[in-house]
Amino acid sequence: xxxxxxxxxxxxxxxxxxxxxxxxxxxxxxxxxxxxxxxxxxxxxxxxxxxxxxxxxxxxxxxxxxxxxxxxxxxxxxxxxxxxxxxxxxxxxxxxxxxxxxxxxxxxxxxxxxxxxxxxxxxxxxxxxxxxxxxxxxxxxxxxxxxxxxxxxxxxxxxxxxxxxxxxxxxxxxxxxxxxxxxxxxxxxxxxxxxxxxxxxxxxxxxxxxxxxxxxxxxxxxxxxxxxxxxxxxxxxxxxxxxxxxxxxxxxxxxxxxxxxxxxxxxxxxxxxxxxxxxxxxxxxxxxxxxxxxxxxxxxxxxxxxxxxxxxxxxxxxxxxxxxxxxxxxxxxxxxxxxxxxxxxxxxxxxxxxxxxxxxxxxxxxxxxxxxxxxxxxxxxxxxxxxxxxxxxxxxxxxxxxxxxxxxxxxxxxxxxxxxxxxxxxxxxxxxxxxxxxxxxxxxxxxxxxxxxxxxxxxxxxxxx
Amino acid sequence: xxxxxxxxxxxxxxxxxxxxxxxxxxxxxxxxxxxxxxxxxxxxxxxxxxxxxxxxxxxxxxxxxxxxxxxxxxxxxxxxxxxxxxxxxxxxxxxxxxxxxxxxxxxxxxxxxxxxxxxxxxxxxxxxxxxxxxxxxxxxxxxxxxxxxxxxxxxxxxxxxxxxxxxxxxxxxxxxxxxxxxxxxxxxxxxxxxxxxxxxxxxxxx
Ligand code: SF4
Numbered sequence: 001x002x003x004x005x006x007x008x009x010x011x012x013x014x015x016x017x018x019x020x021x022x023x024x025x026x027x028x029x030x031x032x033x034x035x036x037x038x039x040x041x042x043x044x045x046x047x048x049x050x051x052x053x054x055x056x057x058x059x060x061x062x063x064x065x066x067x068x069x070x071x072x073x074x075x076x077x078x079x080x081x082x083x084x085x086x087x088x089x090x091x092x093x094x095x096x097x098x099x100x101x102x103x104x105x106x107x108x109x110x111x112x113x114x115x116x117x118x119x120x121x122x123x124x125x126x127x128x129x130x131x132x133x134x135x136x137x138x139x140x141x142x143x144x145x146x147x148x149x150x151x152x153x154x155x156x157x158x159x160x161x162x163x164x165x166x167x168x169x170x171x172x173x174x175x176x177x178x179x180x181x182x183x184x185x186x187x188x189x190x191x192x193x194x195x196x197x198x199x200x201x202x203x204x205x206x207x208x209x210x211x212x213x214x215x216x217x218x219x220x221x222x223x224x225x226x227x228x229x230x231x232x233x234x235x236x237x238x239x240x241x242x243x244x245x246x247x248x249x250x251x252x253x254x255x256x257x258x259x260x261x262x263x264x265x266x267x268x269x270x271x272x273x274x275x276x277x278x279x280x281x282x283x284x285x286x287x288x289x290x291x292x293x294x295x296x297x298x299x300x301x302x303x304x305x306x307x308x309x310x311x312x313x314x315x316x317x318x319x320x321x322x323x324x325x326x327x328x329x330x331x332x333x334x335x336x337x338x339x340x341x342x343x344x345x346x347x348x349x350x351x352x353x354x355x356x357x358x359x360x361x362x363x364x365x366x367x368x369x370x371x372x373x374x375x376x377x378x379x380x381x382x383x384x385x386x387x388x389x390x391x392x393x394x395x396x397x398x399x400x401x402x403x404x405x406x407x408x409x410x411x412x413x414x415x416x417x418x419x420x421x422x423x424x425x426x427x428x429x430x431x432x433x434x435x436x437x438x439x440x441x442x443x444x445x446x447x448x449x450x451x452x453x454x455x456x457x458x459x460x461x462x463x464x465x
Numbered sequence: 466x467x468x469x470x471x472x473x474x475x476x477x478x479x480x481x482x483x484x485x486x487x488x489x490x491x492x493x494x495x496x497x498x499x500x501x502x503x504x505x506x507x508x509x510x511x512x513x514x515x516x517x518x519x520x521x522x523x524x525x526x527x528x529x530x531x532x533x534x535x536x537x538x539x540x541x542x543x544x545x546x547x548x549x550x551x552x553x554x555x556x557x558x559x560x561x562x563x564x565x566x567x568x569x570x571x572x573x574x575x576x577x578x579x580x581x582x583x584x585x586x587x588x589x590x591x592x593x594x595x596x597x598x599x600x601x602x603x604x605x606x607x608x609x610x611x612x613x614x615x616x617x618x619x620x621x622x623x624x625x626x627x628x629x630x631x632x633x634x635x636x637x638x639x640x641x642x643x644x645x646x647x648x649x650x651x652x653x654x655x656x657x658x659x660x661x662x663x664x665x666x667x668x669x670x671x
Contacts, residue, residue, distance in 0.1 A: 014658070015654050020632040028665075039504055052649075082501070128549070143550035144574070146552035147552060147578065151645050154645050155655060157655055158644075158648075161632050193547060194547070249669065251668045251671060258667060261663050313543075316486070412496045412499065432489075432514070433492070433495055434496075438495070
């Protein structure tokens with residue numbers, strides 16, 4: 001038996017034990033955005049503290065950024081004030097900031113990886129629960145609260161309980177037209193939204209290692225939706241190839257040394273885990289959620305569960321979900337009418353996602369009356385998409401192609417559902433009110449499924465396109 | 466930084482029941498109220514949408530119920546606080562007068578955020594959470610005592626076993642839940658760990 005990646009990385013970053021019994025963990029990379037950082041900067045100012053390792057923190061703006069015009073000042077004075085505050089803080093403390101002028105702004109979990117900041121063997125923290133995304137590279141990456149952002153700023157460390165590690169062994173292979181988003185929605189449906197409490201997830205098996213880095217990011221991104229604060233994939237050739245030559249990746253002088261270290265961290269075939277679950281990839285269909293948490297999902301060809309068939313402890317939640325969603329138990333999910341289609345977010349706003357959606361949209365038209373948005377995850381994704389002509393392709397098909405940001409994933413900017421609109425969304429949360437209308441409804445699915453739904457005006461199997 | 470004020474060995478108050486599993490942080494504090502650079506004023510928006518119908522009229526909700534006005538212990542069910550890492554959620558609850566939570570289980574980041582504010586989030590069994598909710602629903606004047614030292618919740622003459630991750634319990638009982646000081650005390654060790662990490666010295670591709 002050998003140690004798994006998580007244990008190796010944790011050990012190498014462990015500063016020591018704290019009086020509470022927690023470990024003090026060094027944080028190799030700290031990412032910052034405008035919503036959860038101002039109060040933390042405020043706290044260190046109040047205490048007269050400085051940022052201990054400003055060169056280990058990197059900031060961008062994503063949540064409140066408008067996707068139509070980025071002209072400053074923003075139309076929304078509150079959003080403008082938040083950006084001004086971030087600009088002030090990064091300047092004051094000498095922290096790198098990927099702003100609009102840098103050409104590198106975007107959703108924080110898209111930006112870190114594409115710039116090569118995210119690397120195997122690092123500990124990565126950000127005041128954002130989807131920090132789990134960065135685990136795709138074989139890093140220990142997790143979301144933290146604002147008081148913990150304060151701790152990272154002031155000490156570059158955190159007080160943490162070491163989680164247990166569960167291996168999710170995905171056997172077999174995903175079928176044609178089935179991808180990482182379907183896999184993670186399936187895992188959520190199988191293990192439940194609280195199944196991962198106290199665990200870090202290691203995703204492994206052929207269906208995982210055959211995913212691209214983009215796919216692995218989608219997979220790890222939603223670990224938190226299953227209750228696991230972090231999820232990761234051991235690094236391999238796919239990881240090393242992706243990182244080669246990126247702006248913040250190790251340069252030629254250190255690259256080979258880096259790869260050798262990264263390789264030494266990967267979990268070996270005999271690595272031990274606290275728990276193990278096996279998932280059969282062959283049976284997974286394109287997934288759609290029908291409820292108000294990400295674990296309430298099913299294959300597009302299936303019928304929504306009858307309350308009586310659910311385990312007792314899930315029945316009340318499902319009843320509430322049906323009532324809110326206006327959906328009927330036992331009915332097929334396919335054919336559910338939609339009003340809005342949203343392609344974007346840190347789950348599915350990368351170039352590969354846009355390409356996959358574009359392949360469906362090419363030469364077709366969005367159904368009448370559907371508001372369809374494509375929001376690239378970052379300025380770099382946007383540039384790549386434009387270079388390939390995807391912006392035009394989407395526009396010709398009737399999608400609104402927008403500027404990068406979080407957009408309708410959480411609707412802190414002007415992109416919001418109205419009233420009880422139903423949204424087919426490639427984002428990660430279908431919570432009540434998540435997309436900006438207190439009564440809005442969200443169906444989570446892959447970007448290809450969203451594109452297909454936009455064209456059909458209803459939930460439809462994207463494999464039929 | 467421990468002081469008599471920061472110790473949370475015993476928390477007492479009246480209960481307010483919120484009977485639902487998987488209450489997410491978007492419910493606790495909708496994202497639109499996070500448009501600000503401080504946590505001030507969040508209290509009045511706790512459960513903003515859950516407390517209202519689409520027309521904006523207050524509906525039947527424990528936070529609208531006069532019987533629970535002034536109650537400080539929120540009694541919840543499974544996986545409370547799931548979703549985003551926003552500290553705005555426990556901040557909103559604290560500013561709405563909540564000093565502690567009791568429930569079947571809490572999402573991890575949420576529970577950690579509570580501790581960093583010195584807020585107790587104690588776990589009891591599913592049945593005990595329901596029993597406590599029933600109790601305060603029946604008699605909202607019931608006093609609840611969360612005794613971290615004895616690891617029990619007491620109400621109406623009955624005791625219910627509670628659990629909390631050991632480190633959180635220690636931090637709350639000893640009043641050392643504000644971690645910054647303890648972390649910074651190890652500055653030399655921090656530097657040593659940093660120096661031992663291979664990637665700290667690499668030159669970037671640029
Ligand atoms: S895209 Fe959505 S989930 Fe991701 S960081 Fe932005 S708001 Fe959060």
